[in-house]
Amino acid sequence: MAIDRDSVLNAAVGVLSRQPNAAMDEIARAAGISRATLHRLFPGRDALVREVGALGLRRFTQALDDARVDEGDTVAAVRRLVDAVIPVAQLCAFLTGESKLYEDSEINQAWDRLDARVRALFLRGQQEGAFRIELPAAWLSEAFLDLVAGVGWAVQDGRLAPRDSAHALAELFLGGATRRPATP
Amino acid sequence: MAIDRDSVLNAAVGVLSRQPNAAMDEIARAAGISRATLHRLFPGRDALVREVGALGLRRFTQALDDARVDEGDTVAAVRRLVDAVIPVAQLCAFLTGESKLYEDSEINQAWDRLDARVRALFLRGQQEGAFRIELPAAWLSEAFLDLVAGVGWAVQDGRLAPRDSAHALAELFLGGATRRPATP
DNA sequence: CCAGAATGAGACACTCATGTCTCATGTCAG
DNA sequence: CTGACATGAGACATGAGTGTCTCATTCTGG
Numbered sequence: 001m002a003i004d005r006d007s008v009l010n011a012a013v014g015v016l017s018r019q020p021n022a023a024m025d026e027i028a029r030a031a032g033i034s035r036a037t038l039h040r041l042f043p044g045r046d047a048l049v050r051e052v053g054a055l056g057l058r059r060f061t062q063a064l065d066d067a068r069v070d071e072g073d074t075v076a077a078v079r080r081l082v083d084a085v086i087p088v089a090q091l092c093a094f095l096t097g098e099s100k101l102y103e104d105s106e107i108n109q110a111w112d113r114l115d116a117r118v119r120a121l122f123l124r125g126q127q128e129g130a131f132r133i134e135l136p137a138a139w140l141s142e143a144f145l146d147l148v149a150g151v152g153w154a155v156q157d158g159r160l161a162p163r164d165s166a167h168a169l170a171e172l173f174l175g176g177a178t179r180r181p182a183t184p
Numbered sequence: 185m186a187i188d189r190d191s192v193l194n195a196a197v198g199v200l201s202r203q204p205n206a207a208m209d210e211i212a213r214a215a216g217i218s219r220a221t222l223h224r225l226f227p228g229r230d231a232l233v234r235e236v237g238a239l240g241l242r243r244f245t246q247a248l249d250d251a252r253v254d255e256g257d258t259v260a261a262v263r264r265l266v267d268a269v270i271p272v273a274q275l276c277a278f279l280t281g282e283s284k285l286y287e288d289s290e291i292n293q294a295w296d297r298l299d300a301r302v303r304a305l306f307l308r309g310q311q312e313g314a315f316r317i318e319l320p321a322a323w324l325s326e327a328f329l330d331l332v333a334g335v336g337w338a339v340q341d342g343r344l345a346p347r348d349s350a351h352a353l354a355e356l357f358l359g360g361a362t363r364r365p366a367t368p
Numbered sequence: 369c370c371a372g373a374a375t376g377a378g379a380c381a382c383t384c385a386t387g388t389c390t391c392a393t394g395t396c397a398g
Numbered sequence: 399c400t401g402a403c404a405t406g407a408g409a410c411a412t413g414a415g416t417g418t419c420t421c422a423t424t425c426t427g428g
Contacts, residue, residue: 018283021205023385034406045386097281099202132355138343139352146334150326159322168323171316175360187375207415218376229416
């Protein structure tokens with residue numbers, strides 16, 4: 001029986017995104033392994049949580065890279081970002097739900113860097129005149145991240161179909177964040 | 185020294201909205217009282233958490249009533265709801281952050297009723313042609329609640345000015361949720 | 369000022385989660 | 399089939415958090 005570390009991590013994400021303080025017992029059960037085996041895979045609960053956190057940050061950062069958010073039209077960049085970030089929405093839900101994670105200064109700094117990039121994207125949108133300048137970029141960043149997390153939860157609970165999620169997120173967010181054409 | 189139960193509850197909300205599994209020690213410290221006194225006020229941690237949860241649900245439900253969400257134009261109703269719900273944004277953050285709360289069937293049912301009312305509002309908006317029908321009402325409800333929570337966190341962290349919060353929430357959400365005028 | 373009530377501090381018993389370890393069982397490759 | 403390795407089950411020690419309680423101190427109203 002070869003335990004697939006990745007699917008154990010995935011199961012952990014599924015539990016932790018809903019319950020950040022879930023016990024190792026619960027996580028092991030969700031992964032279909034024993035607690036002893038879980039401890040063999042990760043040197044402790046702290047290490048598991050940190051690893052899930054780091055994975056989320058890495059994946060989200062990768063999504064920003066893949067979406068080439070610094071290139072071209074901002075609205076198109078956000079659409080690309082949404083497409084890139086949807087597969088890691090659940091990880092994002094964990095990142096926004098577990099405040100204890102940020103007691104680790106490395107993780108805290110990585111989060112700040114990520115948030116700064118997201119904020120810079122919206123600031124660029126505002127400077128280009130595509131985004132609404134009266135909405136603070138910090139709010140746009142907060143809102144975007146919370147909506148990504150919301151997608152993670154809604155899809156997990158079956159309240160939102162996976163194939164609808166990118167469109168739902170992009171349209172709701174961009175519809176609100178971008179300037180409307182001036183009414184004649 | 186008269187302990188003001190309401191401000192103890194408020195302090196608890198402030199801590200629990202960020203860390204749903206915060207210890208009684210932390211909550212007591214944040215409230216400026218001893219743990220013993222906290223236990224004298226609430227018959228246990230469970231009872232405190234349930235009371236905060238019930239308070240949040242009651243307040244949110246009151247906001248729906250105050251905003252008269254079933255009356256008149258849907259967009260105006262959502263604006264009224266935003267104004268009514270902003271003062272309880274932090275409570276909402278707790279409601280969306282603590283999944284263990286819903287193991288209590290009474291609280292779970294109250295949440296479902298609240299969610300159903302929010303969803304019905306958006307469905308009405310869709311039926312009236314004001315809201316976008318391609319965005320599932322369940323998603324709109326999820327997004328709205330998550331954005332309210334996001335306001336709670338952002339204001340608490342000083343990333344969003346309280347006076348900007350209602351406008352920020354209403355414009356972002358409604359901008360995305362409502363139909364744009366057809367382009368000629 | 370004084371008595372009663374309220375509060376804080378600290379101790380203690382208990383529960384639960386964690387980490388660690390042992391041993392029996394299961395799995396897999398040669 | 400067999401040996402090596404992996405895994406599960408269970409036991410145990412430990413620490414953190416909870417609930418409960420006592421006692422000293424503080425507060426408050428008459």
